[in-house]
Amino acid sequence: MSGVVGAGVLVGLIALAVRPAEPTRPAPTSAAALATPSSDGVAVDAEWLTATAASQGIPERALAAYGAADLGARATYxxxxxxxxxxxxxxxxxxxxxxxxxxxxxxxxxxxxxxGIPLDGTNRTMAIPDTDGGALDGDAVWDRAVGPLQFIPETWAIWAVDADGDGRTDPHDIDDAAATAARYLCQAHGTLDSPEAWIGAIRSYNDTDDYQRQVAEAATRYAEGG
Structure with a gap:
């Protein structure tokens, strides 16, 4: 959600070509040793987590958050x-x-x-004046994307989820950030079970051809190898 100005939506065969493969599903279990804490009890299978983190080069702590957010989205939305x-x-x-x-x-x-950098209309960014008084990004003039999933403060204020049940929502906390991303993508764009819905969701995060391709390539690589 870096606020980069987009170049238009891909359609037809191009759209179909860049959608990632059917997601690999982490197995839910309540006894996962490395499970992500969650207010709704969602956990990720520890054996799957360790093996997939090693094979894909994803830090286990980050992968646990992605897996728990996926399971939570399936159950909730x-x-x-x-x-x-x-x-x-x-x-x-x-x-x-x-x-x-x-x-x-x-x-x-x-x-x-x-x-991130100030979203002031330069460097191919949208101009987004401050919406949070600098509370999240330290900038009281312009908004900046924050955290590992780079949320704009205004978007965070609308969609934020307290995934780890600590009583607050923090875009720098990958549990909260991953669950918020899942909520945003799912509730704003439906079940994501069609190429068009998936592409629309990703482009709502950052509306550029290059961003869509990069996410699709990474997501497909992880699905095929995970």
Whole structure:
């Protein structure tokens, strides 16, 4: 959600070509040793988590959040967003929280905080004046995308989910961020079970051809290898 100006929606065969494969589904279990804490009890199978993190090069803590968010979306919204779609977004937006030497810690928080450039209309961005008084992004003039999944403060205010049940919503917490991304994609764009719906959801996150292709390529790679 970096606010980059788009170049139009792909249609027809091009649209079909870039949709990722059917998402691989992490197995739910209430006894997962490395499960993501969740207010609704959703957990990700520990064996699947360890094996998939190793094979795909995704940090386990980030993958746990993507898997739990996918399972939660299926149970809550009837929407198969796919852990691999969330992982594709996480890779493109912040390399799963690892930009510039950072990492997601054991509590699920990206450190140091990931804060984007001012969305002031330059550098191919949309001009988005401040909407949160700088509370999330430290900028009281222009909004900036924040956290490992790069939410704009205004969008976060509407869709934020407290996935880890700590009583607050934090875009820098990958549990909250992944669950919020799943909610946004599913509730704004339906079940995501058609190429058109999936593409519309991804382009609502960042409306450019290049972004759509990057997320689709990463999501497909994760699905095929995970």
């Amino acid at each position: 009837g929407c198969a967003v796919g852990w691999n779609t969330l992982a594709g977004i996480g890779w493109v937006e912040s390399r799963h929280g690892a930009l510039e030497g950072g990492a997601v810690d054991g509590d699920g928080v990206a450190r140091p905080a990931i804060i």
